[in-house]
Amino acid sequence: MKITDLRTMRGPSYWSVKHLKLIVMKVDLEELANQWSNAIPGLAGRLTKLLPGVGQPCATPDSSIQAYKHPPLTQEQLADGEPLGHVIQHVALELQRLAGMPVYWGKSYPATQEEGVEYVVFTYQEERAGRVAANAAVEIVDALCHKQKVDIKPIIAELHSIREEEFFGPSTYSIVSEAVSRKIPYIRLKNTSVIQLGYGVNQKRIQATTSSNTSYFAVDIAGNKNRTKAMLADAGIPVPQGTTVYSLDGLRDAIEELGFPIVTKPLDGNHGKGASINILDWKAAQTGFKEAQEYSRAVIVEQFIEGFDHRLLVVNGKLVAAAKRTPAAVIGDGHSTIQELIDQVNLDPRRGEGHEKVLTKIKADKHTSAILKARDLTLKSVLPEGEELFLKSTANISTGGTATDVTDLVHPYNVLLAERAAGIIGLDICGIDMLTSDIAIPLNETRGAVIEVNAAPGFRMHISPTKGLPRNVAAPVVDMLFPRNSTSRIPIIAVTGTNGKTTTTRLIAHMVAAQGYKVGFTTTDGIYIQGNQLQKGDCTGSQSTEFVLRDPTVNYAVLEVARGGMLRSGLGFDTCDIAVVTNVAADHLGMRDIYTVEEMAAVKGVLPRTVNKSGWAILNADDNLVYAMGERLQCKVALFSMNENNPRILDHVEAGGVAAVYEEGYVTIYQNSYKLRIDRAAEFPVTLGGRAGFNIENCLAVALTGYVAGFERDDIKTALRTFVPSAAKTPGRMNVFKFPDFEVIVDYAHNTAGIGKYAEFLNNTPATHKVGIVSGLGDRRDEDTLGFARIAGGIFDEVVLRQDRDLRGKTAEQLKEIMMRGLRLDKSELPITYIENEVDAIRHVLSTAHEGSVITIFTENITATIKQIEDFEAQITQGRHKS
Numbered sequence: 001m002k003i004t005d006l007r008t009m010r011g012p013s014y015w016s017v018k019h020l021k022l023i024v025m026k027v028d029l030e031e032l033a034n035q036w037s038n039a040i041p042g043l044a045g046r047l048t049k050l051l052p053g054v055g056q057p058c059a060t061p062d063s064s065i066q067a068y069k070h071p072p073l074t075q076e077q078l079a080d081g082e083p084l085g086h087v088i089q090h091v092a093l094e095l096q097r098l099a100g101m102p103v104y105w106g107k108s109y110p111a112t113q114e115e116g117v118e119y120v121v122f123t124y125q126e127e128r129a130g131r132v133a134a135n136a137a138v139e140i141v142d143a144l145c146h147k148q149k150v151d152i153k154p155i156i157a158e159l160h161s162i163r164e165e166e167f168f169g170p171s172t173y174s175i176v177s178e179a180v181s182r183k184i185p186y187i188r189l190k191n192t193s194v195i196q197l198g199y200g201v202n203q204k205r206i207q208a209t210t211s212s213n214t215s216y217f218a219v220d221i222a223g224n225k226n227r228t229k230a231m232l233a234d235a236g237i238p239v240p241q242g243t244t245v246y247s248l249d250g251l252r253d254a255i256e257e258l259g260f261p262i263v264t265k266p267l268d269g270n271h272g273k274g275a276s277i278n279i280l281d282w283k284a285a286q287t288g289f290k291e292a293q294e295y296s297r298a299v300i301v302e303q304f305i306e307g308f309d310h311r312l313l314v315v316n317g318k319l320v321a322a323a324k325r326t327p328a329a330v331i332g333d334g335h336s337t338i339q340e341l342i343d344q345v346n347l348d349p350r351r352g353e354g355h356e357k358v359l360t361k362i363k364a365d366k367h368t369s370a371i372l373k374a375r376d377l378t379l380k381s382v383l384p385e386g387e388e389l390f391l392k393s394t395a396n397i398s399t400g401g402t403a404t405d406v407t408d409l410v411h412p413y414n415v416l417l418a419e420r421a422a423g424i425i426g427l428d429i430c431g432i433d434m435l436t437s438d439i440a441i442p443l444n445e446t447r448g449a450v451i452e453v454n455a456a457p458g459f460r461m462h463i464s465p466t467k468g469l470p471r472n473v474a475a476p477v478v479d480m481l482f483p484r485n486s487t488s489r490i491p492i493i494a495v496t497g498t499n500g501k502t503t504t505t506r507l508i509a510h511m512v513a514a515q516g517y518k519v520g521f522t523t524t525d526g527i528y529i530q531g532n533q534l535q536k537g538d539c540t541g542s543q544s545t546e547f548v549l550r551d552p553t554v555n556y557a558v559l560e561v562a563r564g565g566m567l568r569s570g571l572g573f574d575t576c577d578i579a580v581v582t583n584v585a586a587d588h589l590g591m592r593d594i595y596t597v598e599e600m601a602a603v604k605g606v607l608p609r610t611v612n613k614s615g616w617a618i619l620n621a622d623d624n625l626v627y628a629m630g631e632r633l634q635c636k637v638a639l640f641s642m643n644e645n646n647p648r649i650l651d652h653v654e655a656g657g658v659a660a661v662y663e664e665g666y667v668t669i670y671q672n673s674y675k676l677r678i679d680r681a682a683e684f685p686v687t688l689g690g691r692a693g694f695n696i697e698n699c700l701a702v703a704l705t706g707y708v709a710g711f712e713r714d715d716i717k718t719a720l721r722t723f724v725p726s727a728a729k730t731p732g733r734m735n736v737f738k739f740p741d742f743e744v745i746v747d748y749a750h751n752t753a754g755i756g757k758y759a760e761f762l763n764n765t766p767a768t769h770k771v772g773i774v775s776g777l778g779d780r781r782d783e784d785t786l787g788f789a790r791i792a793g794g795i796f797d798e799v800v801l802r803q804d805r806d807l808r809g810k811t812a813e814q815l816k817e818i819m820m821r822g823l824r825l826d827k828s829e830l831p832i833t834y835i836e837n838e839v840d841a842i843r844h845v846l847s848t849a850h851e852g853s854v855i856t857i858f859t860e861n862i863t864a865t866i867k868q869i870e871d872f873e874a875q876i877t878q879g880r881h882k883s
């Protein structure tokens with residue numbers, strides 16, 4: 001077996017609109033082709049022995065229904081016979097689950113055009129882990145089929161390592177999950193731990209539990225424990241007495257003043273790092289001082305306050321949760337060593353590595369060794385039955401501590417203290433550490449104290465306490481970032497289709513910008529933010545989409561969505577407000593496993609399926625495949641047609657629907673029995689006086705988009721009238737250059753449907769001689785190239801045949817032969833000049849142009865072609881001036 005193609009989906013895709021994070025791979029089964037699991041002796045037993053979880057119902061929070069939704073792959077099923085692709089799918093999912101990543105959905109099916117090849121699709125939690133699991137699953141199943149030994153331990157270890165490196169911590173995950181539950185989108189910013197919630201101007205950002213609302217000034221204060229303590233004391237909040245020291249002599253002086261017991265901790269520490277508590281003698285004090293100096297040269301020495309460690313969480317000025325924290329500990333049984341007791345505690349299924357589970361496994365580190373040494377104990381010592389031994393001096397969950405929720409027990413006085421402390425320091429999300437014997441009694445009555453104020457406090461102890469009620473502390477954070485009646489999104493209009501999508505995208509972006517919005521849009525020639533091109537090239541994939549949605553100045557997005565990007569990585573957004581589908585025609589067939597126009601329609605049809613229920617899908621009623629997309633949609637549908645009497649339009653309007661038609665030379669909006677004429681199509685520059693029918697069609701889609709978006713009729717009309725196509729504004733889209741004796745048109749038409757539309761325009765264009773510079777594309781089917789050439793041969797009086805630099809899999813001779821044959825299918829005597837280099841071909845045509853002729857250049861190297869024409873134009877102008 002081998003993987004021949006591996007893709008990562010990061011949004012709605014051809015394989016699933018619902019499941020946004022997918023691995024899609026093609027597996028060549030090679031000699032195992034056409035064999036199912038029952039044809040391989042012993043496979044069922046070997047697989048379920050190696051991965052028992054494959055045959056068990058998936059244990060999830062909703063386990064009562066998960067067994068039905070995600071059935072296991074049992075020994076009986078394997079023995080009865082399952083496709084090997086299905087087996088690989090289950091193995092890939094189980095490997096991720098064993099590494100702490102709960103993923104369940106997948107599917108597999110045979111490739112229709114390749115014998116012995118299976119598609120395997122499955123969900124992932126972390127992209128890199130999903131790709132590792134994909135490769136490992138194929139290797140494991142292949143090895144088991146050939147009765148080879150498999151060791152999955154290093155695979156699970158690698159996957160677990162990836163999870164710990166890349167997955168959200170529990171605090172971040174709780175906030176992101178809460179946001180997602182409210183349909184707030186998120187983007188993980190590359191190479192950082194920063195998460196963007198929302199899009200464009202409405203975005204907020206979090207990093208762990210600091211937010212874009214968090215004051216840097218407040219974080220700086222909280223990081224300086226002396227300054228924090230002084231500010232709290234000045235405000236009447238009880239704090240331990242103490243001082244800051246830098247040497248052992250200073251430590252000795254502090255102890256003489258404060259007396260034992262004491263606490264030592266680094267001045268700039270956090271999360272309990274370097275802290276030692278309840279120090280009772282000089283030797284332990286020296287050890288605590290040295291441990292603190294590993295994190296900060298300055299060491300705080302404070303009175304030790306008797307009591308239990310409590311963490312009070314304040315969000316946006318309100319107490320939202322409180323937990324009593326207990327350091328990692330073991331209880332003796334009279335015969336087990338301390339290490340054995342630790343091992344027993346770590347068997348608790350709630351404990352895992354790092355942040356993998358709700359509790360962390362206890363590790364006997366050097367800090368533990370110091371505690372044991374101070375009590376004349378070692379890890380081999382046996383504790384008497386019932387004796388509790390604390391293994392850490394701080395109660396952090398990340399070092400194996402436990403937490404008990406006490407939110408409902410906190411005395412109002414202590415609530416007030418916590419909320420005042422957070423306000424005094426100025427933190428929007430704040431953890432207040434209190435030491436007190438009883439949190440239900442006012443702090444001033446228990447002689448307790450506030451010992452620390454924490455920026456970026458961990459949420460794990462509150463969302464998953466060891467005992468007591470879990471608290472949704474992420475909800476108030478999201479409430480703070482996105483108050484009621486605020487929005488996290490910006491309007492998104494997305495455009496797809498075989499032809500016309502770039503022009504339609506630009507027209508819509510122009511119309512939206514005219515309304516005063518700050519528009520970000522993507523096209524096949526670049527990314528534009530507020531009219532400025534920030535990136536060049538084909539920018540119609542998910543990364544380009546995210547570029548726009550990440551921009552903090554953008555409040556409206558218009559996105560061109562191409563086939564390639566959807567098949568390569570899916571969409572870069574979860575939902576949109578308006579989706580426009582211009583048409584679907586034979587183009588790029590045979591590429592990325594899309595072989596038919598119907599399959600291409602299924603790819604394009606992903607986009608309207610992502611429209612939210614209150615949004616609109618704008619569909620071409622003249623295109624059977626596009627019109628059929630409306631049957632599967634839950635959003636509202638609006639139709640456009642070049643035929644005012646199209647029965648589909650008439651039925652749609654009669655049923656109360658919205659439509660746009662081309663009637664009597666006008667772009668007209670229909671709703672119910674009313675007509676709203678926008679303007680004569682010939683008045684729109686993009687239609688070239690009404691000759692470019694394909695751009696009239698695009699204008700229908702644009703006008704309809706503006707109408708359902710709530711724009712006024714006059715604003716739509718003005719936008720269409722003021723959009724003037726040019727080489728700078730719409731490169732490669734009907735760029736017209738007028739010379740004294742002839743006219744040159746540069747266009748991107750690159751498929752049979754596109755050149756067919758262009759033929760209608762050219763046939764309506766008067767000229768003494770019509771010349772075309774054309775080429776074939778090596779990544780198209782021969783029949784597609786032949787069809788393209790046949791239409792070209794029919795509309796031109798003379799053709800110059802050239803070659804692209806990238807022949808895309810075919811030889812120059814192959815393309816030349818197909819193109820020559822197609823060009824002369826209907827015109828056997830058509831004059832054809834073969835000039836391989838495009839620059840030479842353009843130079844030849846320009847220098848030999850007849851008076852009154854129209855020259856058409858079909859090009860993919862748009863920038864170079866336009867520059868060559870402009871240079872030629874400059875030479876003519878310069879020659880005139882000299883004469």
